[in-house]
Amino acid sequence: MALEGLRRGIQGALSRLRGKRSIDEEELRGMVKDLRRALLAADFNVRQTKEITDRLELRMRDDEPRPGLTLQTHAMNIIYAELVRLLGEPREILPFNQRILMVGLYGQGKTTTTAKIAAWWKRKHKLEIGVIEADVHRPGAYAQLKQLLEDHDIDVYGDPKNTDATSIVKAGMQQMANKDVVIIDTAGRDQLDEDLQEELKQIADIVQATESLLVIDAQVGQAAGPVAAKFHELVGVTGVIVTKLDGTARGGGALSAVAATGSPIVFIGEGEHVENLEQFEGDRFISRLLGMGDIKGLIDLAPGDLDQEEALRLTERLMSGRFSINDMSQQMEMMSKIGTVDRILSHLPSGMFGGIGAMGKAQKEQMQSNLERFRVIMDSMTSKEKDEPTILKAERIRRIARGSGVNEKDVRELIAQWNKSKKMMKGIRGNRQLRKQMKSMMGDMDDMDLPM
Ligand SMILES: Nc1nc2c(ncn2[C@@H]2O[C@H](COP(=O)(O)OP(=O)(O)O)[C@@H](O)[C@H]2O)c(=O)[nH]1
Ligand SMILES: [Mg+2]
Numbered sequence: 001m002a003l004e005g006l007r008r009g010i011q012g013a014l015s016r017l018r019g020k021r022s023i024d025e026e027e028l029r030g031m032v033k034d035l036r037r038a039l040l041a042a043d044f045n046v047r048q049t050k051e052i053t054d055r056l057e058l059r060m061r062d063d064e065p066r067p068g069l070t071l072q073t074h075a076m077n078i079i080y081a082e083l084v085r086l087l088g089e090p091r092e093i094l095p096f097n098q099r100i101l102m103v104g105l106y107g108q109g110k111t112t113t114t115a116k117i118a119a120w121w122k123r124k125h126k127l128e129i130g131v132i133e134a135d136v137h138r139p140g141a142y143a144q145l146k147q148l149l150e151d152h153d154i155d156v157y158g159d160p161k162n163t164d165a166t167s168i169v170k171a172g173m174q175q176m177a178n179k180d181v182v183i184i185d186t187a188g189r190d191q192l193d194e195d196l197q198e199e200l201k202q203i204a205d206i207v208q209a210t211e212s213l214l215v216i217d218a219q220v221g222q223a224a225g226p227v228a229a230k231f232h233e234l235v236g237v238t239g240v241i242v243t244k245l246d247g248t249a250r251g252g253g254a255l256s257a258v259a260a261t262g263s264p265i266v267f268i269g270e271g272e273h274v275e276n277l278e279q280f281e282g283d284r285f286i287s288r289l290l291g292m293g294d295i296k297g298l299i300d301l302a303p304g305d306l307d308q309e310e311a312l313r314l315t316e317r318l319m320s321g322r323f324s325i326n327d328m329s330q331q332m333e334m335m336s337k338i339g340t341v342d343r344i345l346s347h348l349p350s351g352m353f354g355g356i357g358a359m360g361k362a363q364k365e366q367m368q369s370n371l372e373r374f375r376v377i378m379d380s381m382t383s384k385e386k387d388e389p390t391i392l393k394a395e396r397i398r399r400i401a402r403g404s405g406v407n408e409k410d411v412r413e414l415i416a417q418w419n420k421s422k423k424m425m426k427g428i429r430g431n432r433q434l435r436k437q438m439k440s441m442m443g444d445m446d447d448m449d450l451p452m
Helices: 004-015 025-041 046-062 071-087 110-125 141-148 165-175 194-207 218-235 251-260 282-289 295-300 308-320 325-338 341-345 361-379 383-387 394-404 408-430 432-442
Strands: 098-103 129-133 155-157 181-185 211-217 239-243 265-269 277-279
Touching: 004 025, 004 071, 004 282, 025 046, 046 071, 071 251, 071 282, 098 110, 098 194, 098 218, 110 129, 110 141, 110 181, 110 211, 110 239, 110 265, 110 277, 129 141, 129 165, 141 155, 155 165, 165 181, 165 194, 194 218, 211 218, 211 251, 218 239, 218 251, 239 251, 251 265, 325 361, 325 383, 325 408, 361 394, 361 408, 394 408
Parallel strands: 098 181, 098 211, 129 155, 129 181, 211 239, 239 265
Antiparallel strands: 265 277
């Protein structure tokens, strides 16, 4: 996930408090220093860093932790609240009757993000979506956009031979007139120069955009603030997308600098692929960053045909104590719809699988391939067997193996996995703190007592 370094830095700072009931001056100063270093390394500016560390120091001295809360959790809650405050209020854009103008400097990820947003809404809402490629300065922009969206059933309009962006936009808007959403990708420059400004203004005039979304590469760090302010002046930015958060340790700078301009961050990009887009909400982002998990974000990753109610019900049932192979199968089904194990793990509380870091690449790949094989095996089980896996003895195992075309060993492996998952679920239930986290994540985030 993004900002891995910051996560480790904060966790390192907090680890000084592990198991402690009180803290002495020297330890407190050490912790504050660790936190300062982690924030600066993630490119938060000096003033913001000072604000956060000062508040932490003050509140660690003055605030009495709530009864039952460890000192470490207390400190984590303070850091959580401060970071969420820094990132500002979230804003969701609903994809109905929208004409969306994408703007930004050269190479920031505009074309990629145009495709990502179109695909995101298509996946979640099954709407009619059209995109227009109006970058006439970069040869191949149209082909790039078409290629990004080739499997997505989204109309792409462009005219690679035409060098007049405004006429492309006019024709495109006509062709896309009855779409629910039209997204217009524009050209960028190294600088926001006169020519580009003029072209953008003309396009904006034709489009009469309902939203103007600015795309900024996280790599630019603090400089994202002035860029956002400039574009805002020009076209009235209604939302910002910070891209390439996967590729830089310094993404905190871009996020916080944009938030400080008052333009809401609406999405973040975390990879080159069309599906590497996430809706941005500061509290959820920070919750994940701190290893508290983000169940709602996890569900966001899923396509529209994953019943969210069902997903929450399943999670609740898993937490309640019963756990059949049916439940495991459903859980796996849900996981595979959502995506790779990697993405799922980054949304779960870090205590859940003994910490994300504890799971190596090979292990993750193993889990992914198990998912696929297990599904085949489960198809050959009766519902009674799935309900009461303890009845699975040699003869049934043989039958299932034959029915699903695998070795008996594979079937036994599935049973072993079920046993392991069951134990893990038991472990989670037995872990009061983790249980509370799960509960608060599943409940309404608004009336959430800090998710600990
Ligand atoms: N790692 C990573 N690469 C990205 C992301 N978004 C875009 N890119 C890459 O950045 C480069 C420039 O992107 P592009 O969409 O062409 O930028 P544009 O000039 O603003 O349209 C391409 O190689 C993209 O694949 C992201 O979120 N993460
Ligand atoms: Mg482009």
